[in-house]
Amino acid sequence: MRLREPDAMNDLVSDVLRYGVLVSSVVVVLGVVLALAKYGLLSASDFLTYLPNQIPHGTFKVDLADLATGLLVLDPFSVIELGVIVLLATPVARVLLSVFLFAAEGDRTYVYITVTVLVLLLFSILVTPLIPIFQA
Amino acid sequence: MYRLLALEFFVILFLVSILAGAVGSIVGLGGGVIVIPILTIGLGVDIHFAIGASIVSIIATSSGAAATYVRDRITNLRVGMFLELATTVGAIVGAALAAYTNSMLLELIFGTVLLISLVPLVMKIGEDIPAIPELQGLAKKLSLKGSYREVDNSEVKYNATRPGLGLVGMVVAGLISGLLGIGSGTFKVLSMDLAMKLPMKVSTTTSNFMIGVTAAASAGIYFARGDVDPMIVGPVALGILVGASVGTRLLLRAKNPTVRKLFAVVLAVTAIEMVLRAFGI
Numbered sequence: 001m002r003l004r005e006p007d008a009m010n011d012l013v014s015d016v017l018r019y020g021v022l023v024s025s026v027v028v029v030l031g032v033v034l035a036l037a038k039y040g041l042l043s044a045s046d047f048l049t050y051l052p053n054q055i056p057h058g059t060f061k062v063d064l065a066d067l068a069t070g071l072l073v074l075d076p077f078s079v080i081e082l083g084v085i086v087l088l089a090t091p092v093a094r095v096l097l098s099v100f101l102f103a104a105e106g107d108r109t110y111v112y113i114t115v116t117v118l119v120l121l122l123f124s125i126l127v128t129p130l131i132p133i134f135q136a
Numbered sequence: 137m138y139r140l141l142a143l144e145f146f147v148i149l150f151l152v153s154i155l156a157g158a159v160g161s162i163v164g165l166g167g168g169v170i171v172i173p174i175l176t177i178g179l180g181v182d183i184h185f186a187i188g189a190s191i192v193s194i195i196a197t198s199s200g201a202a203a204t205y206v207r208d209r210i211t212n213l214r215v216g217m218f219l220e221l222a223t224t225v226g227a228i229v230g231a232a233l234a235a236y237t238n239s240m241l242l243e244l245i246f247g248t249v250l251l252i253s254l255v256p257l258v259m260k261i262g263e264d265i266p267a268i269p270e271l272q273g274l275a276k277k278l279s280l281k282g283s284y285r286e287v288d289n290s291e292v293k294y295n296a297t298r299p300g301l302g303l304v305g306m307v308v309a310g311l312i313s314g315l316l317g318i319g320s321g322t323f324k325v326l327s328m329d330l331a332m333k334l335p336m337k338v339s340t341t342t343s344n345f346m347i348g349v350t351a352a353a354s355a356g357i358y359f360a361r362g363d364v365d366p367m368i369v370g371p372v373a374l375g376i377l378v379g380a381s382v383g384t385r386l387l388l389r390a391k392n393p394t395v396r397k398l399f400a401v402v403l404a405v406t407a408i409e410m411v412l413r414a415f416g417i
Contacts, residue, residue: 009213010206017203021196032370036143039367044145078328078368084192087373088355090199091348098165098217100380101336109278120224124231124353133232 009101016097018088022081031079038076092121142367149371156193156381161201162387163399164343165321166351167193167376169406172318180370188363189318189372191351194321198348200380205341208285208388211255212338215296215346218278222303223320223346223407226310227352227353231353234315240414246312251335253326257400264392266333269297284338287389294335301331313350317358322348322406325399342397350392 070078095118102110128134144217152174156167168190175186207209249415271281296302305327313320321343328339387395 010209013213014203014207017199018357021199021203021377025374028370028373031400032146035367035370036146038405040141040143040146042142045140046141071372077366080370081364083152083370083372084364085194086350087195087199092194092198094211095220097216098213102217110214112218113221116221117217117224120221120228121349121353124224124228126358128228128231129143129356131232133235134357 009098009105010058012097012101013094016092016094020093024086027083027086028080031076031081031083034074034079036078067085088125092118092125095121140179143378146367148179149174149368150375153193153372153375154382157200157376158383158386158406159379159398159402160193160197160321160376161344161380161383162395163251163321164325164340164346164347165377165406166197167400167404168193168318169409171372173409175368177203184361184363185365186359188365189368190318190354190356192364192369193372193376194351195348195355196376197380198344198346198351200377201343201384202345202348204381204384205344205387208284210337210388211341212280212282212334213345213346214278214339215280215282215332215334216342218280218299219302219306219324219327219342220346220349222306223313223324223350224308224353226307226312227314227320227350230314230316231354231357232314233311239313239316240416242312242315243410243414245274245286246316247407247414250322250407250410251402253330254400254404254407255307256330257326257403261396261400262393263336264394265292265344266294267334269333271295274299279386280332282338284335288336292335294333294338295331296328296334298331298333304328305331305413309352310350314354317354318410320350322403329349329396336396336399337387337390340395341359341387 002119066082067078071082095114099114099118102114153171156170159170160167171193172186174191175189176183193386204213254339272414275296280299281294284293285291297304305323309320309327310321313390324343324346325339328334328342329336
Protein backbone atom coordinates (compact mmCIF):
# COMPACT_ATOMS: atom_id res chain seq x y z
CA MET A 1 0.00 0.00 0.00
CA ARG A 2 1.23 3.47 -0.76
CA LEU A 3 -0.26 6.62 0.67
CA ARG A 4 -1.42 8.95 -2.04
CA GLU A 5 -0.45 12.20 -0.45
CA PRO A 6 3.05 12.24 1.06
CA ASP A 7 1.80 13.97 4.20
CA ALA A 8 -1.37 11.87 4.61
CA MET A 9 0.31 10.33 7.67
CA ASN A 10 -0.29 13.51 9.64
CA ASP A 11 -4.04 13.34 9.10
CA LEU A 12 -4.32 9.75 10.28
CA VAL A 13 -2.15 10.34 13.37
CA SER A 14 -4.21 13.43 14.13
CA ASP A 15 -7.46 11.46 13.78
CA VAL A 16 -6.31 8.76 16.20
CA LEU A 17 -5.41 11.39 18.79
CA ARG A 18 -8.65 13.28 18.26
CA TYR A 19 -10.91 10.23 18.57
CA GLY A 20 -8.96 8.88 21.55
CA VAL A 21 -9.44 12.19 23.34
CA LEU A 22 -13.11 12.38 22.34
CA VAL A 23 -14.03 8.88 23.56
CA SER A 24 -12.02 9.33 26.74
CA SER A 25 -13.60 12.68 27.59
CA VAL A 26 -17.15 11.38 27.02
CA VAL A 27 -16.49 8.51 29.44
CA VAL A 28 -14.79 10.78 32.01
CA VAL A 29 -17.66 13.30 31.83
CA LEU A 30 -20.13 10.48 32.51
CA GLY A 31 -18.03 9.30 35.47
CA VAL A 32 -17.66 12.80 36.90
CA VAL A 33 -21.40 13.47 36.60
CA LEU A 34 -22.14 10.19 38.39
CA ALA A 35 -19.56 11.03 41.07
CA LEU A 36 -21.00 14.50 41.65
CA ALA A 37 -24.55 13.15 41.80
CA LYS A 38 -23.44 10.73 44.48
CA TYR A 39 -20.88 12.73 46.46
CA GLY A 40 -21.18 16.35 45.23
CA LEU A 41 -22.63 17.78 48.42
CA LEU A 42 -20.51 15.78 50.80
CA SER A 43 -17.40 17.27 52.32
CA ALA A 44 -14.49 16.60 49.99
CA SER A 45 -12.39 15.33 52.87
CA ASP A 46 -14.88 12.57 53.67
CA PHE A 47 -13.82 10.43 50.79
CA LEU A 48 -11.08 12.25 48.91
CA THR A 49 -7.42 12.56 49.45
CA TYR A 50 -8.17 16.12 50.30
CA LEU A 51 -6.46 16.07 53.66
CA PRO A 52 -2.93 14.68 53.66
CA ASN A 53 -2.42 11.42 55.49
CA GLN A 54 -6.14 10.84 55.86
CA ILE A 55 -6.22 8.38 53.01
CA PRO A 56 -2.87 6.69 52.49
CA HIS A 57 -1.58 6.85 48.95
CA GLY A 58 -1.92 3.56 47.18
CA THR A 59 -5.67 3.58 47.76
CA PHE A 60 -6.65 3.53 44.12
CA LYS A 61 -4.91 0.48 42.74
CA VAL A 62 -6.29 -0.35 39.33
CA ASP A 63 -7.42 -3.94 39.16
CA LEU A 64 -9.13 -5.10 35.99
CA ALA A 65 -11.53 -7.47 37.76
CA ASP A 66 -12.61 -4.73 40.20
CA LEU A 67 -12.89 -2.32 37.31
CA ALA A 68 -15.24 -4.64 35.41
CA THR A 69 -17.41 -5.18 38.49
CA GLY A 70 -17.49 -1.44 39.12
CA LEU A 71 -18.50 -0.68 35.54
CA LEU A 72 -21.42 -3.12 35.72
CA VAL A 73 -22.92 -1.17 38.61
CA LEU A 74 -21.85 2.20 37.09
CA ASP A 75 -19.56 2.97 40.01
CA PRO A 76 -18.44 6.58 39.31
CA PHE A 77 -14.77 5.96 40.11
CA SER A 78 -14.64 2.91 37.84
CA VAL A 79 -16.17 4.87 34.97
CA ILE A 80 -13.59 7.65 35.39
CA GLU A 81 -10.82 5.06 35.54
CA LEU A 82 -12.02 3.54 32.27
CA GLY A 83 -11.93 6.98 30.64
CA VAL A 84 -8.39 7.58 31.94
CA ILE A 85 -7.32 4.17 30.59
CA VAL A 86 -8.66 5.14 27.15
CA LEU A 87 -6.68 8.38 27.46
CA LEU A 88 -3.55 6.39 28.35
CA ALA A 89 -4.10 4.08 25.38
CA THR A 90 -4.26 7.01 22.93
CA PRO A 91 -0.49 7.70 22.65
CA VAL A 92 0.13 3.95 22.46
CA ALA A 93 -2.33 3.66 19.56
CA ARG A 94 -0.62 6.63 17.91
CA VAL A 95 2.79 4.89 18.06
CA LEU A 96 1.28 1.62 16.79
CA LEU A 97 -0.36 3.41 13.85
CA SER A 98 2.94 5.19 13.04
CA VAL A 99 4.64 1.81 12.58
CA PHE A 100 2.22 0.97 9.75
CA LEU A 101 2.33 4.45 8.27
CA PHE A 102 6.14 4.49 8.07
CA ALA A 103 5.96 1.00 6.55
CA ALA A 104 3.46 2.26 3.96
CA GLU A 105 5.84 5.11 3.14
CA GLY A 106 8.59 2.53 2.70
CA ASP A 107 10.75 4.22 5.35
CA ARG A 108 12.46 1.23 6.92
CA THR A 109 14.66 3.19 9.35
CA TYR A 110 11.62 4.79 10.95
CA VAL A 111 9.76 1.48 11.08
CA TYR A 112 12.63 0.14 13.24
CA ILE A 113 12.69 3.28 15.38
CA THR A 114 8.93 3.22 15.93
CA VAL A 115 8.75 -0.51 16.67
CA THR A 116 11.49 -0.03 19.29
CA VAL A 117 9.55 2.82 20.91
CA LEU A 118 6.37 0.70 20.89
CA VAL A 119 8.09 -2.27 22.54
CA LEU A 120 9.68 -0.04 25.20
CA LEU A 121 6.35 1.66 25.82
CA LEU A 122 4.39 -1.57 26.22
CA PHE A 123 7.15 -2.99 28.43
CA SER A 124 7.01 0.11 30.58
CA ILE A 125 3.23 0.19 30.92
CA LEU A 126 2.50 -3.52 31.28
CA VAL A 127 5.64 -5.18 32.64
CA THR A 128 7.46 -2.71 34.89
CA PRO A 129 4.58 -2.51 37.43
CA LEU A 130 5.16 -6.23 38.06
CA ILE A 131 8.90 -5.87 38.75
CA PRO A 132 9.77 -5.15 42.41
CA ILE A 133 12.54 -2.56 41.76
CA PHE A 134 9.99 -0.32 40.07
CA GLN A 135 7.71 -0.35 43.13
CA ALA A 136 9.37 2.59 44.80
CA MET B 137 -12.08 25.54 59.23
CA TYR B 138 -14.30 25.68 56.15
CA ARG B 139 -15.05 22.21 54.81
CA LEU B 140 -14.79 22.12 51.06
CA LEU B 141 -17.61 20.32 49.27
CA ALA B 142 -16.73 17.74 46.64
CA LEU B 143 -18.53 19.87 44.05
CA GLU B 144 -16.39 22.90 44.91
CA PHE B 145 -13.26 20.78 44.86
CA PHE B 146 -14.23 19.62 41.37
CA VAL B 147 -14.95 23.14 40.08
CA ILE B 148 -11.65 24.52 41.40
CA LEU B 149 -9.67 21.69 39.83
CA PHE B 150 -11.54 21.96 36.55
CA LEU B 151 -10.89 25.72 36.24
CA VAL B 152 -7.23 25.50 37.26
CA SER B 153 -6.76 22.69 34.75
CA ILE B 154 -8.16 24.81 31.92
CA LEU B 155 -5.39 27.32 32.59
CA ALA B 156 -2.80 24.53 32.89
CA GLY B 157 -3.93 22.95 29.63
CA ALA B 158 -3.83 26.27 27.76
CA VAL B 159 -0.34 27.20 28.98
CA GLY B 160 0.99 23.65 28.63
CA SER B 161 -0.23 23.24 25.07
CA ILE B 162 1.47 26.47 24.01
CA VAL B 163 4.87 25.92 25.63
CA GLY B 164 5.11 22.15 25.16
CA LEU B 165 4.67 20.99 28.77
CA GLY B 166 2.07 18.95 30.58
CA GLY B 167 0.73 21.58 32.92
CA GLY B 168 2.01 19.85 36.05
CA VAL B 169 3.80 23.08 36.92
CA ILE B 170 0.36 24.59 37.60
CA VAL B 171 -1.65 21.51 38.69
CA ILE B 172 0.82 20.14 41.27
CA PRO B 173 1.20 23.25 43.49
CA ILE B 174 -2.55 23.93 43.39
CA LEU B 175 -3.23 20.37 44.54
CA THR B 176 -0.52 20.17 47.20
CA ILE B 177 -0.22 23.71 48.55
CA GLY B 178 -3.69 24.95 47.63
CA LEU B 179 -5.86 21.93 48.39
CA GLY B 180 -3.64 19.90 50.70
CA VAL B 181 -3.56 16.80 48.52
CA ASP B 182 -0.75 14.31 49.14
CA ILE B 183 2.18 14.83 46.71
CA HIS B 184 1.88 11.24 45.39
CA PHE B 185 -1.67 11.85 44.19
CA ALA B 186 -0.63 15.22 42.80
CA ILE B 187 2.06 13.54 40.70
CA GLY B 188 -0.44 10.87 39.60
CA ALA B 189 -2.75 13.69 38.48
CA SER B 190 0.15 15.42 36.75
CA ILE B 191 0.90 12.27 34.71
CA VAL B 192 -2.71 12.15 33.53
CA SER B 193 -2.66 15.89 32.79
CA ILE B 194 0.46 15.42 30.63
CA ILE B 195 -1.20 12.70 28.55
CA ALA B 196 -4.35 14.81 28.16
CA THR B 197 -2.42 17.95 27.13
CA SER B 198 -0.33 15.95 24.69
CA SER B 199 -3.12 14.11 22.88
CA GLY B 200 -5.50 17.06 22.98
CA ALA B 201 -3.01 19.56 21.56
CA ALA B 202 -1.06 17.24 19.25
CA ALA B 203 -4.22 16.30 17.33
CA THR B 204 -4.33 19.90 16.10
CA TYR B 205 -0.59 20.51 15.72
CA VAL B 206 -0.05 17.29 13.76
CA ARG B 207 -2.98 18.05 11.45
CA ASP B 208 -1.59 21.55 10.84
CA ARG B 209 1.89 20.13 10.09
CA ILE B 210 3.71 22.10 12.79
CA THR B 211 4.78 19.06 14.79
CA ASN B 212 7.72 17.24 13.20
CA LEU B 213 6.72 13.56 13.40
CA ARG B 214 10.15 12.20 12.48
CA VAL B 215 11.99 14.36 15.00
CA GLY B 216 9.43 13.32 17.61
CA MET B 217 9.59 9.59 16.91
CA PHE B 218 13.40 9.58 16.76
CA LEU B 219 13.75 11.41 20.07
CA GLU B 220 11.10 9.22 21.74
CA LEU B 221 13.66 6.41 21.60
CA ALA B 222 15.73 8.32 24.14
CA THR B 223 12.87 9.55 26.33
CA THR B 224 11.31 6.09 26.77
CA VAL B 225 14.66 4.51 27.65
CA GLY B 226 15.30 7.37 30.08
CA ALA B 227 11.82 7.03 31.62
CA ILE B 228 12.23 3.29 32.27
CA VAL B 229 15.73 3.66 33.75
CA GLY B 230 14.55 6.60 35.85
CA ALA B 231 11.61 4.63 37.25
CA ALA B 232 13.93 1.74 38.15
CA LEU B 233 16.33 4.09 39.95
CA ALA B 234 13.65 6.10 41.75
CA ALA B 235 13.71 3.90 44.85
CA TYR B 236 17.46 4.32 45.25
CA THR B 237 17.77 8.05 44.83
CA ASN B 238 17.15 11.03 47.02
CA SER B 239 14.35 12.98 45.35
CA MET B 240 15.23 16.17 47.23
CA LEU B 241 18.76 16.12 45.89
CA LEU B 242 17.47 15.40 42.38
CA GLU B 243 15.02 18.28 42.55
CA LEU B 244 17.81 20.59 43.67
CA ILE B 245 20.07 19.44 40.81
CA PHE B 246 17.45 19.55 38.07
CA GLY B 247 15.97 22.81 39.34
CA THR B 248 19.44 24.37 39.23
CA VAL B 249 20.08 23.00 35.72
CA LEU B 250 16.81 24.55 34.56
CA LEU B 251 17.73 27.89 36.13
CA ILE B 252 21.11 27.83 34.37
CA SER B 253 19.46 26.96 31.04
CA LEU B 254 17.52 30.21 31.30
CA VAL B 255 20.76 32.01 30.35
CA PRO B 256 21.13 30.72 26.75
CA LEU B 257 17.36 30.89 26.35
CA VAL B 258 17.23 34.55 27.33
CA MET B 259 20.26 35.32 25.11
CA LYS B 260 18.16 34.45 22.05
CA ILE B 261 14.85 35.65 23.46
CA GLY B 262 13.92 37.72 20.40
CA GLU B 263 14.92 35.10 17.81
CA ASP B 264 12.17 34.34 15.32
CA ILE B 265 13.53 31.76 12.88
CA PRO B 266 16.98 30.25 13.51
CA ALA B 267 19.59 30.42 10.72
CA ILE B 268 19.19 27.22 8.70
CA PRO B 269 22.15 24.91 9.37
CA GLU B 270 23.35 22.55 6.64
CA LEU B 271 21.64 19.16 6.93
CA GLN B 272 24.42 16.64 7.47
CA GLY B 273 25.41 13.36 9.13
CA LEU B 274 22.81 11.59 11.23
CA ALA B 275 20.31 14.43 10.85
CA LYS B 276 20.49 13.99 7.07
CA LYS B 277 20.25 10.20 7.27
CA LEU B 278 17.12 10.48 9.45
CA SER B 279 15.73 13.40 7.41
CA LEU B 280 15.35 15.60 10.51
CA LYS B 281 14.09 18.61 8.58
CA GLY B 282 10.78 20.12 7.73
CA SER B 283 8.69 23.17 7.08
CA TYR B 284 5.49 24.66 8.38
CA ARG B 285 3.20 27.53 7.43
CA GLU B 286 2.73 30.57 9.62
CA VAL B 287 -0.73 32.05 9.99
CA ASP B 288 0.11 34.60 7.23
CA ASN B 289 0.77 31.57 4.96
CA SER B 290 4.53 32.18 4.75
CA GLU B 291 6.48 28.93 4.72
CA VAL B 292 9.18 28.41 7.37
CA LYS B 293 11.84 25.84 6.44
CA TYR B 294 14.27 24.39 8.93
CA ASN B 295 16.93 21.70 9.37
CA ALA B 296 17.87 20.04 12.64
CA THR B 297 21.46 19.94 13.78
CA ARG B 298 23.33 17.99 16.52
CA PRO B 299 20.82 15.10 16.86
CA GLY B 300 23.26 13.30 19.19
CA LEU B 301 23.18 16.16 21.68
CA GLY B 302 19.38 16.24 21.29
CA LEU B 303 19.24 12.54 22.18
CA VAL B 304 21.34 13.13 25.32
CA GLY B 305 18.97 15.92 26.36
CA MET B 306 16.04 13.57 25.80
CA VAL B 307 17.56 10.81 27.93
CA VAL B 308 17.80 13.39 30.72
CA ALA B 309 14.18 14.42 30.09
CA GLY B 310 13.07 10.78 30.28
CA LEU B 311 15.13 10.14 33.44
CA ILE B 312 13.55 13.10 35.22
CA SER B 313 10.11 11.96 34.18
CA GLY B 314 10.76 8.46 35.54
CA LEU B 315 12.50 9.66 38.71
CA LEU B 316 10.27 12.56 39.70
CA GLY B 317 7.15 12.22 37.54
CA ILE B 318 7.45 15.87 36.54
CA GLY B 319 9.25 18.45 34.49
CA SER B 320 10.16 16.50 31.38
CA GLY B 321 8.57 18.89 28.85
CA THR B 322 10.94 21.68 29.81
CA PHE B 323 14.01 19.54 29.02
CA LYS B 324 12.47 18.41 25.73
CA VAL B 325 11.84 21.94 24.52
CA LEU B 326 15.32 23.01 25.65
CA SER B 327 16.96 20.10 23.79
CA MET B 328 15.19 20.90 20.54
CA ASP B 329 15.58 24.64 20.88
CA LEU B 330 19.14 24.98 22.21
CA ALA B 331 20.80 21.79 20.90
CA MET B 332 18.97 21.03 17.66
CA LYS B 333 18.16 24.63 16.69
CA LEU B 334 14.58 24.02 15.61
CA PRO B 335 12.16 26.97 15.38
CA MET B 336 10.50 27.59 18.77
CA LYS B 337 7.00 26.58 17.65
CA VAL B 338 8.32 23.34 16.17
CA SER B 339 10.14 22.65 19.46
CA THR B 340 7.11 23.23 21.69
CA THR B 341 4.63 21.38 19.47
CA THR B 342 6.96 18.42 18.94
CA SER B 343 7.56 18.34 22.71
CA ASN B 344 3.79 18.35 23.12
CA PHE B 345 3.55 15.37 20.80
CA MET B 346 6.26 13.48 22.72
CA ILE B 347 5.30 14.10 26.36
CA GLY B 348 2.22 11.87 26.02
CA VAL B 349 4.41 8.88 25.22
CA THR B 350 6.88 9.65 28.01
CA ALA B 351 4.06 10.07 30.52
CA ALA B 352 2.27 6.93 29.27
CA ALA B 353 5.51 5.02 29.83
CA SER B 354 5.46 6.05 33.50
CA ALA B 355 1.69 5.79 33.94
CA GLY B 356 1.55 2.00 34.40
CA ILE B 357 3.59 2.31 37.57
CA TYR B 358 1.45 5.10 39.01
CA PHE B 359 -1.73 3.15 38.24
CA ALA B 360 -0.30 0.02 39.86
CA ARG B 361 0.82 1.97 42.93
CA GLY B 362 -2.69 3.33 43.34
CA ASP B 363 -1.67 6.97 42.92
CA VAL B 364 -4.30 7.86 40.31
CA ASP B 365 -7.28 9.17 42.29
CA PRO B 366 -10.36 9.22 39.99
CA MET B 367 -11.98 12.18 41.76
CA ILE B 368 -8.83 14.23 41.19
CA VAL B 369 -7.88 13.11 37.69
CA GLY B 370 -11.46 13.28 36.34
CA PRO B 371 -11.84 17.06 36.59
CA VAL B 372 -8.14 17.56 35.79
CA ALA B 373 -8.37 15.60 32.52
CA LEU B 374 -11.53 17.43 31.43
CA GLY B 375 -10.16 20.88 32.28
CA ILE B 376 -6.89 20.15 30.52
CA LEU B 377 -8.67 19.09 27.33
CA VAL B 378 -10.74 22.28 27.29
CA GLY B 379 -7.61 24.36 27.99
CA ALA B 380 -5.59 22.58 25.30
CA SER B 381 -8.17 23.40 22.64
CA VAL B 382 -7.87 27.08 23.61
CA GLY B 383 -4.06 26.94 23.78
CA THR B 384 -3.64 25.37 20.34
CA ARG B 385 -5.66 28.16 18.76
CA LEU B 386 -3.46 30.74 20.45
CA LEU B 387 -0.21 29.03 19.41
CA LEU B 388 -1.14 28.88 15.74
CA ARG B 389 -1.46 32.67 15.74
CA ALA B 390 1.45 33.44 18.07
CA LYS B 391 4.90 34.48 16.90
CA ASN B 392 7.98 32.44 17.76
CA PRO B 393 9.49 35.11 20.08
CA THR B 394 6.21 35.34 22.03
CA VAL B 395 6.18 31.58 22.56
CA ARG B 396 9.83 31.71 23.64
CA LYS B 397 9.10 34.44 26.20
CA LEU B 398 6.16 32.51 27.66
CA PHE B 399 8.31 29.38 27.77
CA ALA B 400 11.08 31.27 29.61
CA VAL B 401 8.60 32.43 32.25
CA VAL B 402 7.13 28.95 32.73
CA LEU B 403 10.64 27.47 32.84
CA ALA B 404 11.65 29.90 35.59
CA VAL B 405 8.54 29.01 37.63
CA THR B 406 9.17 25.27 37.12
CA ALA B 407 12.78 25.64 38.24
CA ILE B 408 11.86 27.64 41.33
CA GLU B 409 9.12 25.15 42.24
CA MET B 410 11.60 22.30 41.97
CA VAL B 411 14.20 24.02 44.14
CA LEU B 412 11.56 24.97 46.74
CA ARG B 413 10.30 21.39 46.83
CA ALA B 414 13.88 20.24 47.42
CA PHE B 415 13.86 22.37 50.56
CA GLY B 416 10.51 20.90 51.58
CA ILE B 417 8.37 23.95 50.86
